[in-house]
Amino acid sequence: MNPIVVTLRLTFLPFSLADAPHILRLLNDPAFIQNIGDKQVRTVEDARAYLTGGPLQSYSDNGFGLWKVIETKNNEFAGMCGLIKRDSLPCVDIGYAFLPQYRGAGIGTEAALACKQIASTVYGLSELCGISNAENTASICVLKKLGMKHQKTIRLPQATADVELYWVSLAGQ
Numbered sequence: 001m002n003p004i005v006v007t008l009r010l011t012f013l014p015f016s017l018a019d020a021p022h023i024l025r026l027l028n029d030p031a032f033i034q035n036i037g038d039k040q041v042r043t044v045e046d047a048r049a050y051l052t053g054g055p056l057q058s059y060s061d062n063g064f065g066l067w068k069v070i071e072t073k074n075n076e077f078a079g080m081c082g083l084i085k086r087d088s089l090p091c092v093d094i095g096y097a098f099l100p101q102y103r104g105a106g107i108g109t110e111a112a113l114a115c116k117q118i119a120s121t122v123y124g125l126s127e128l129c130g131i132s133n134a135e136n137t138a139s140i141c142v143l144k145k146l147g148m149k150h151q152k153t154i155r156l157p158q159a160t161a162d163v164e165l166y167w168v169s170l171a172g173q
Contacts, residue, residue, distance in 0.1 A: 011069070019047075023041065025099070035133060083123070091128060094128055144166075150165070
C-alpha cells in the first residue's frame with residue numbers, strides 16, 4: 001500500500017479493516033473520550049463498523065479522510081490524522097488523535113502540518129477548519145501552529161457540548 005505522505009517521523013497510510021484493533025485502542029483512550037467524544041466503539045467489530053462508516057466511506061465519497069499515522073522509526077501505529085468533510089462546517093475540517101505515548105513530542109503538529117499541505121496541494125482546498133473543545137489546550141495549540149484563527153463557538157449536530165471553530169485560508173500555500 002502506497003503512503004499518502006511521509007514526513008520526517010511519520011508515514012500516512014489509508015486505513016483498512018485490518019486496523020480495527022488500533023482504532024479500538026485509540027477510540028477508548030480516556031483522553032480521546034474526554035476531548036473528542038465517546039464513539040461507543042467497544043469491540044473489534046464496532047471498530048470495523050467505525051472504519052467502514054467513517055474513513056473508508058470518506059475515501060469513497062471525498063477522495064480523502066482520516067489516515068492511519070505510523071511512527072516510521074519503529075513502524076508502530078501512532079494515531080490518525082486527516083481531512084473530514086462535515087455538512088455542519090463551512091469547510092473541510094482537519095482531525096487528529098494520537099495514542100498517549102505519541103503526545104507532547106510534536107507528532108500532532110508534524111502530522112497536522114502535513115495534512116494542511118495535502119489539503120492545499122493535492123486536493124486544491126482554499127481553506128481549512130479545525131474544531132476543539134475549549135479545554136483541549138494541546139489541540140488548540142496545534143490549530144494555532146497551522147495558522148488558524150478562532151472564529152466562533154458552535155455546537156455540532158447531535159453534540160451535547162460546544163466546540164471552538166478555527167479557520168485558515170490556504171490561498172498562496
